Amino acid sequence: MKKGGLKQRIWMSFILLMSLTVIATFVLTYFLYEKFYVEKQISLLQHHGQAVATQYDQFSEAELIDQIAWLDTVLEANVIYTKDPMLLSGGLPFEIEIEETLITFEERQVLLEGETLILIREHPRFAQDIVAVVIPIQGNNGLEAALFLYMPLAAVYEPFESIRFILIGLVMLTLIFISVITRKITGFFIHPIEKMMEVTNQMADGDFSKRANINRKDELGQLATSINRMSYSLEQVESKRREFLSNVSHELRTPISYMKGYTEALEEEMISQEKYIDTMKKETAYIGRLVHDLLDLAQLEGDSYPITKVPLPFAQLIEDVVEKFEWHAKEKKINIQKNLDEEIIVEGDEDRLVQVISNVLNNAIRYSREHGLINVVLSTINDEAVLVITDEGEGIPEEDVEKITERFYRVNKGRTRSEGGTGLGLAIVQQLVKLHDGRLMIDSEVGKGTAVSIAIPLFDFE
Missing domain, CATH: 1.10.287.130 (Signal transduction histidine kinase, dimerisation/phosphotransfer (DHp) domain)
Structure with missing residues (x-):
């Protein structure tokens, strides 16, 4: 992989983005799971403490002690019961004296108002963090007793130790999987671009023979x-x-x-x-x-050739061109016959159409035999003015007809050179006809002659 290349940058961007997403997802999942688990433990302590507190008047002292002992065993939590809530704020209900208290004076005031306390703090005796629920037990004279239910936070977080390692393992496996998949996806998109870059670089160096072999539909x-x-x-x-x-x-x-x-x-x-x-x-x-x-x-062949289209009487234009070439035709004892539709109007550039007709007629005279005949016919066919100039020359071989309009293409170079041709006449004619939105057609048969047809759209009077 090219260092610093597009493929590497995309791959690294994908890896970074997906890694951050996966890590954030797992961290959030762990955090929420842990949070909900702690809240569930608090809710469980609160539920059982409230159940005991609501049945306070229904138990004898001995029954209440047994109930609390059972609760202490079932919940895997510590339950402190005292009829003197002052002990919770003034010291511990144990024989060992200690200056720290389980609850503060302000929290005792909350209990006096009959509200439950939920605490997460360090245990003053055992030097460990605990989660605790303090349930006030109300009597006729107000606060008569209190239940202090607590459990070490270490016990709460213990189930997450194994989950933490599992999550870390899953994160690593996921990142490896994402890395492999991302590399393949990146290659799928970047490899064709690299091929195309290779081709374009070779094109820039002047080699146009290379191709990007990419068989895709996208x-x-x-x-x-x-x-x-x-x-x-x-x-x-x-x-x-x-x-x-x-x-x-x-x-x-x-x-x-x-x-x-x-x-x-x-x-x-x-x-x-x-x-x-x-x-x-x-x-x-x-x-x-x-x-x-x-x-x-x-x-x-560029965009700079001047052309101005105006309505033209096509027959008159053809007459003028033929008249100019009659002396040349007479030198070779060639007869030119005309059959022109005088009503045909086309939209075109007069000078360029004269150049078209002159080139075609000049070729017809040049390649006709002595005492030959040239027919010049103008008619209308399917909304087009069609000019057909037919000679009785030697004709053009079938394999050369399609190439005759190419630059410098000659059927007989020696003969054309001796008569002064440049091999560009019909190439110019073809381009000029295209500029007039027309068509150039050539039919020829060796030994019989050639017919050159020029079709140009009629002028639209609407």
Whole structure:
């Protein structure tokens, strides 16, 4: 157990609390039991003394003496009977003279008033503590006699000697039992926390592969599940970060290598200056597009990307984008056919939707064969504006369709690189569509072409 750790502190706190509770319970039990036992003895002395006192007139002197002797034997107590109560306050009813008295003058006055005395004090003759009951016996002329019943306190407490040791033994056994149980309970709750601390410490050190294997249904189990889920998410983020850095390094390494190679070739007069300048323009343009796309994607995946939604005539927006790309399509002898629902209104950011349509249409033209056909269809389906752009290119293998929107993912890297693509276009499109609460769907068949569908909620006029 780690010294000063949470587990030790909780365990010690439990032990201290339970120990104090158990000890207090046993002490209180002992005290009350002892108190009630002494009171019971006093009550017993008082009861028998009163019984004799009430029958005082019914006994002869000899019978009264016999009754008192019997009472002395039965009660295992000492009974003093005197017809001269002054002896109780002036000295002892014994032949041996002693200065101390059994009762004080004030207590004798209480007897004169007919009230019973209950005393716990040291016996003046035997030098031991006693518990005593003094019963006044009233006659026609007032106080005629008194019964002094007493017994040593040692005799009263004697039954508790064995009980005291039993209680001490029970306290020790109980504390040992509590210590063992508390340790197990503490371990039951602290052990999962220690596992989770181990995982979080490793996460802080950059290792997201560890998991807290805690199979529980309570709050600690739920917390462990949340930490595992967070660890898994961070692991995925770290994996994507490394992949991203690797991809960026690769993407930048290629144009930089070209630029370096062509510079060396120019220095050695292996290529013409015109070819060198043309190559530099292409590579710097590619790097510019890559940096621009990376900045866009970084903003899209954060919270800083500006977007302002307003009602837009979607068909007109699509018409404007298609018009910009018609010259590029004509270069490849590609025909673009449009079938647009002019009444469709969506709520979106005009510049961002132009970027979405441009990226998708640019890909469709880039990967279409010469003399191919591109269909651009806009319709309404289930309260959504659905734009479908279909080309007749080579298509995408089925295993690549789900990955095509990942950053830098390419089906044919060589071909894409030669045509200037950055591998980020569809990743940007997907993020922009999400910002518009829409959906991006891609269907493709190798040898027949690809259909990209963009579904955006219609503008609510209410």
